[in-house]
Amino acid sequence: MQTDIFTTLEELNKEIHSFRIEDETTLEAFRIKFLGTKNILKDLFGEIKNVPNERKKEFGQVINAIKAGAEERFLSAKEVMDASKAKNSFKDLDLYLPDDTAHKGSRHPISLVLSKIVSIFERIGFTVAEEREIEDDWHNFTAMNTPDDHPARDMQDTFYLKDSVTRLLRTHTSSVQARVMTSTQPPIRIIAPGRVYRNETISARSHCQFHQVEGLYIDEKVSFADMKQTLLYFAREMYGIQTEIRLRPSYFPFTEPSAEMDVYWGLKDEVDHRITKGTGWLEILGCGMVDPAVLTNCGIDAEKYSGFAFGMGIERQAMLLYRVSDIRMYFENDVRFLKQFHSVG
Numbered sequence: 534m535q536t537d538i539f540t541t542l543e544e545l546n547k548e549i550h551s552f553r554i555e556d557e558t559t560l561e562a563f564r565i566k567f568l569g570t571k572n573i574l575k576d577l578f579g580e581i582k583n584v585p586n587e588r589k590k591e592f593g594q595v596i597n598a599i600k601a602g603a604e605e606r607f608l609s610a611k612e613v614m615d616a617s618k619a620k621n622s623f624k625d626l627d628l629y630l631p632d633d634t635a636h637k638g639s640r641h642p643i644s645l646v647l648s649k650i651v652s653i654f655e656r657i658g659f660t661v662a663e664e665r666e667i668e669d670d671w672h673n674f675t676a677m678n679t680p681d682d683h684p685a686r687d688m689q690d691t692f693y694l695k696d697s698v699t700r701l702l703r704t705h706t707s708s709v710q711a712r713v714m715t716s717t718q719p720p721i722r723i724i725a726p727g728r729v730y731r732n733e734t735i736s737a738r739s740h741c742q743f744h745q746v747e748g749l750y751i752d753e754k755v756s757f758a759d760m761k762q763t764l765l766y767f768a769r770e771m772y773g774i775q776t777e778i779r780l781r782p783s784y785f786p787f788t789e790p791s792a793e794m795d796v797y798w799g800l801k802d803e804v805d806h807r808i809t810k811g812t813g814w815l816e817i818l819g820c821g822m823v824d825p826a827v828l829t830n831c832g833i834d835a836e837k838y839s840g841f842a843f844g845m846g847i848e849r850q851a852m853l854l855y856r857v858s859d860i861r862m863y864f865e866n867d868v869r870f871l872k873q874f875h876s877v878g
């Protein structure tokens with residue numbers, strides 16, 4: 534009986550050392566059989582009660598040594614396997630693959646359109662002028678020939694700062710014209726991109742904040758023809774060399790004469806019909822010759838100098854270029870929307 538149990542132990546020991554561990558599956562089978570919660574060694578430990586007292590000690594030593602041997606075999610097999618796994622994964626590593634561990638962001642569609650517009654004007658000598666979004670009444674309205682009682686003030690619902698009748702969120706980038714003209718003498722050739730605010734109900738077509746780009750050119754003998762040519766150049770750079778424009782008479786307090794510029798967008802599909810109201814033409818900017826009163830307000834000699842100005846909305850053009858029909862998408866910062874934008878080509 535006693536010899537039997539010692540023989541069993543010996544056989545078990547042989548089995549432990551001859552067990553074929555070839556891969557992860559056989560390693561796991563080994564672990565379950567000899568080291569798991571229900572391993573065969575556990576049952577054998579229970580057999581100690583049948584071992585005569587004088588051999589109990591020996592039995593304990595043998596069985597513990599077998600257990601330690603099983604543990605050692607398991608650990609060394611695992612170590613070999615882990616090492617070869619690491620080596621193989623390194624072998625399969627393609628060092629020429631691009632690193633995709635860091636997520637690269639994309640530029641906001643409004644920024645893309647803005648910088649495209651700015652670069653078109655920079656190529657013909659305009660420089661960027663950036664100014665404050667919190668303006669005063671004078672730069673936003675008064676200097677721009679829009680006095681207190683002028684009906685044009687009602688055209689723009691303005692956000693005034695709390696407890697203030699003179700501080701406001703600029704309603705247009707035309708305030709930058711006043712800022713630049715009061716601090717610089719001509720020649721002036723600036724382009725002013727930025728955010729503007731109007732107290733409008735938020736809907737798919739309008740928002741209480743949006744972006745504009747203002748342009749201002751003041752020098753001696755600047756004519757309406759210069760303006761038209763500059764804007765035609767812009768439209769063709771922006772929308773393609775074949776692009777046609779038209780100027781329609783309009784009214785702005787700070788320009789005289791004033792015009793609105795349309796580009797011919799075409800009527801290729803149903804969306805074109807909808808956005809151009811079936812005409813094929815789309816208004817993209819307001820412009821005109823700077824009213825001499827504005828020059829005088831800003832300290833520029835209106836006898837000597839003349840100039841033109843224009844202002845355009847960015848969201849409108851982004852909506853056209855990207856065919857996004859809801860302006861709110863541009864302000865919600867939904868990553869699923871934003872990550873689709875790379876370039877406007």
Ligand code: PHE
Nearest residue numbers: 705707785819820842843844
């Ligand atoms: N400021 C005008 C607007 O917001 C646009 C404009 C700018 C018109 C410059 C003429 C000249 O609608």
